[in-house]
Amino acid sequence: NLWNLSLITDKIIVNFRDPRQALISWVHYMEYLRYSGNVSGLVEYQIPDGYFQWSFEQQLDWQIENYFIRVNVEWIRGWLNADENPEFPCEIHFSQHEVLAKNQKKYFQNILSFYGIPEEKFNFPKKPKFEAKTHKRSGLTEEWRDVLSKDQIQKINKAMPDSWFEKFSWPIK
Numbered sequence: 001n002l003w004n005l006s007l008i009t010d011k012i013i014v015n016f017r018d019p020r021q022a023l024i025s026w027v028h029y030m031e032y033l034r035y036s037g038n039v040s041g042l043v044e045y046q047i048p049d050g051y052f053q054w055s056f057e058q059q060l061d062w063q064i065e066n067y068f069i070r071v072n073v074e075w076i077r078g079w080l081n082a083d084e085n086p087e088f089p090c091e092i093h094f095s096q097h098e099v100l101a102k103n104q105k106k107y108f109q110n111i112l113s114f115y116g117i118p119e120e121k122f123n124f125p126k127k128p129k130f131e132a133k134t135h136k137r138s139g140l141t142e143e144w145r146d147v148l149s150k151d152q153i154q155k156i157n158k159a160m161p162d163s164w165f166e167k168f169s170w171p172i173k
Contacts (some may be wrong), residue, residue, distance in 0.1 A: 002082050006089050013111060014079045017097035018170045019072045020144035020156050027059050028067050057149070064152055069159050074166075098141045129168060142171070 006010060016022070033041040033054055045067065051059060063069065081091045093114040100107040104127060112122055144153070157165075157172065165172050 002088055002090075009090060011091045011093070011115060012096055013114070015097065015100075016076055016079075018141070018144070018168070019076070019160060020070060020148060020153065020170075021097075021141055023060065023063055023068055023135045023156065024143055024147055026072075027056065027063055031060070036041055043137050060148065062153060064155050069156055073159050079163075093135075098169070101141045145173075 007054075017025075030042070030045070030047065031052070048062070053064065053155065054062070057069070079092065079094070082088045082090075091114075094110060095107060099110070105124060108122065108124055109119065112119055148156070164170065
């Protein structure tokens with residue numbers, strides 16, 4: 001896929017967020033897939049029988065141990081490896097949900113700068129409103145601190161390279 005991307009562009013934006021917070025959003029998204037009738041999505045993610053009868057904490061545990069954390073960490077690692085690969089000709093800008101949530105203008109200014117686009121040629125968007133009963137959540141950045149157990153946080157932290165906490169300004173605890 002990286003080779004295909006390099007055939008159509010020379011610059012790529014990769015947006016991601018702290019895997020601990022992304023996990024919480026992911027588990028809520030699974031509920032959205034269920035309620036919206038997206039069976040193919042649920043099959044694709046190999047949700048086990050009875051998953052939706054489990055407690056939220058059990059669903060988090062399953063995603064930590066069996067699916068989401070592994071997939072998310074590998075996805076981030078893959079993009080970081082591509083960025084460090086001298087044979088990959090595309091320039092990559094890593095944007096983060098945390099920056100978007102805390103300083104939307106800075107988030108877009110960084111992207112505009114990456115593409116060399118003057119700010120005056122860009123209409124900064126308004127922050128979207130939270131919509132109940134949709135997959136659009138509030139966009140919090142540190143909800144994981146209150147939702148995840150110490151054991152869950154420790155397992156996720158162990159799944160990520162130590163260098164990421166400093167590189168992306170993610171708190172360890």
